[in-house]
Amino acid sequence: MGLLLFVQYATLLLLGTLAVAVFRSLMKARKYPPGPAAIPVLGNLHKLENDFRYNYILEMSKTHGDFTFFYNPVLSVLVLSSYRAMQDLLVNRGSKYSDRPGSSIVELMGTGSLITEPFGPKWKLQRKLFHQHLNKAALPQYWSIAEHEAKRCTLRLQRDPNNWSDELRLNTTRVILGITYDARDIFATDDERALASGEFLGHVIETLSPGLFWVDIFPSLKYIPSWIPLLGKEIKKLSKWGEQDRTVIPKSFYVVKGQKEAGIAKPSFALSLLEDNATDERTMAWLSASMYGGGSDTIWTALQAFLLAMVLYPEAQKKAQDEIERVVGNDRLPGMHDRDSLPYVENLIKEVLRWWLLAPGAISHRLMEDDEYKGYFIPKGTVIVPSTWYDERFRAKLFILFLPSCTSRCISRDEEMYPDPETFRPERFTEPNADGQLPLDPHKFAFGVGRRVCPGLDFGDMVLFSNVAIFLATSTILKGLDENGNEITPTTVPIHPVPGTLQVQNRAAPINSAPRH
Numbered sequence: 001m002g003l004l005l006f007v008q009y010a011t012l013l014l015l016g017t018l019a020v021a022v023f024r025s026l027m028k029a030r031k032y033p034p035g036p037a038a039i040p041v042l043g044n045l046h047k048l049e050n051d052f053r054y055n056y057i058l059e060m061s062k063t064h065g066d067f068t069f070f071y072n073p074v075l076s077v078l079v080l081s082s083y084r085a086m087q088d089l090l091v092n093r094g095s096k097y098s099d100r101p102g103s104s105i106v107e108l109m110g111t112g113s114l115i116t117e118p119f120g121p122k123w124k125l126q127r128k129l130f131h132q133h134l135n136k137a138a139l140p141q142y143w144s145i146a147e148h149e150a151k152r153c154t155l156r157l158q159r160d161p162n163n164w165s166d167e168l169r170l171n172t173t174r175v176i177l178g179i180t181y182d183a184r185d186i187f188a189t190d191d192e193r194a195l196a197s198g199e200f201l202g203h204v205i206e207t208l209s210p211g212l213f214w215v216d217i218f219p220s221l222k223y224i225p226s227w228i229p230l231l232g233k234e235i236k237k238l239s240k241w242g243e244q245d246r247t248v249i250p251k252s253f254y255v256v257k258g259q260k261e262a263g264i265a266k267p268s269f270a271l272s273l274l275e276d277n278a279t280d281e282r283t284m285a286w287l288s289a290s291m292y293g294g295g296s297d298t299i300w301t302a303l304q305a306f307l308l309a310m311v312l313y314p315e316a317q318k319k320a321q322d323e324i325e326r327v328v329g330n331d332r333l334p335g336m337h338d339r340d341s342l343p344y345v346e347n348l349i350k351e352v353l354r355w356w357l358l359a360p361g362a363i364s365h366r367l368m369e370d371d372e373y374k375g376y377f378i379p380k381g382t383v384i385v386p387s388t389w390y391d392e393r394f395r396a397k398l399f400i401l402f403l404p405s406c407t408s409r410c411i412s413r414d415e416e417m418y419p420d421p422e423t424f425r426p427e428r429f430t431e432p433n434a435d436g437q438l439p440l441d442p443h444k445f446a447f448g449v450g451r452r453v454c455p456g457l458d459f460g461d462m463v464l465f466s467n468v469a470i471f472l473a474t475s476t477i478l479k480g481l482d483e484n485g486n487e488i489t490p491t492t493v494p495i496h497p498v499p500g501t502l503q504v505q506n507r508a509a510p511i512n513s514a515p516r517h
């Protein structure tokens, strides 16, 4: 071995030893929250990549308690596994824990949305505008559109249950784009506006997956020329997404603006923003786009979960149908005014939210300053994951990343709170535990916790009720049959059952009758 080579090896060895020593002293000096064992330099975040599965995190939370820390020198992740930890950090320390990852990506793409907006005054204003239109008192104006679409969807499902997933998708798209832009002329899921909104949502989701992009970790990389291998490719991809979204997404908003100027605009969220001159036009356009971003996939998924639960748990379906028949009768459809008189249906909706909620809107937060919790140090910039469920779409490319998909999966499987948690049982919400407490209403976590809690909660819940009540009053969903006449039992994972696995039968209330308002 030449002298030069020897010196090189020796230097490397020295640097390595130094790195390990620095790492060890850092880990010692700072008492990080519990997590799997860390290795020098990489920390332990790489463990998530190996087996970032719901079970793995559940396992971790059993070992480490309410929170598990995945350390890495450039990006750490704190997974919150209990409602208590979420309350402590996201609610009680909301001013520190309400930022989002991904802001440098959004900046690079030149897009926007309430979902990705960094915590601050601009975010606050947008929340206020959202709230003005989607608060509880504002909801009655949307009842008829939600019910109309629920009836339309049910009718189409009765005619062709094979297409159920697309029909539910179309239903939520028409409701959301309907209230946002009065765009009700969407008749298929491949409508340009629906497709563009769906793609935009996909981009938002990826943007929010912490560490999926290097530029999110090192924002100055955005200046890297696109011809540089690997990193340049990332910049190119994000720039292309940005261009695509910027070209298509604001279009619907400007259609409404044109209609307003021509005096032919019908009431919509976008029109109200324009009439109130609520903020600058660009922000209004992206804020309107956030409606679809936040509301479409979430309601769609909850409705799929509802159908799946009805197929797998026919006794729950029957009980809900009996209640509707008893309270509402068979001459008309159930409406929002009936809601308080339908406790079983109400609990069924809670159970849907608990049992299977894949909320792509379940979004991680970013800690804005160093913090200490229960004696542990949590560094500024740590990504806070108030949920612990894996979804393929959020899979990270690099050893440092991943993301959650659902705020509720772990809490929803808390056996103390929800005994036999994998079973769908609406009755559980009427059964007090040994301390006389009823189980936590899943609305309290399925829509997020803290200052960034879903601003579409009441609206989304209203759309869910309309669909569930109208569907159950008019239809029964059954397992489909294979070519030999044998029942097909859809699986719960993945959530989407294959077309052909369901049958929908007409029943009781006539679909064309009106709900009572």
Ligand code: HEM
Pocket: 114, 115, 116, 117, 127, 176, 290, 291, 292, 293, 294, 295, 296, 298, 299, 302, 357, 359, 361, 362, 363, 364, 407, 446, 447, 448, 449, 450, 451, 452, 453, 454, 455, 456, 457, 459, 460, 461, 464
């Ligand atoms: C079943 C229906 C829905 C579920 C389960 C759901 C769930 C969620 C969750 C878990 C979050 C993240 C909260 C957090 O970061 O802590 C969220 C955020 C959000 N949701 Fe929803 N959502 C639903 C419906 C809707 C609807 C109908 C809209 C709009 C019309 C909407 C708009 C939003 C927006 C804009 C955000 C981001 C808020 C922010 O970052 O400040 N969501 N949602």
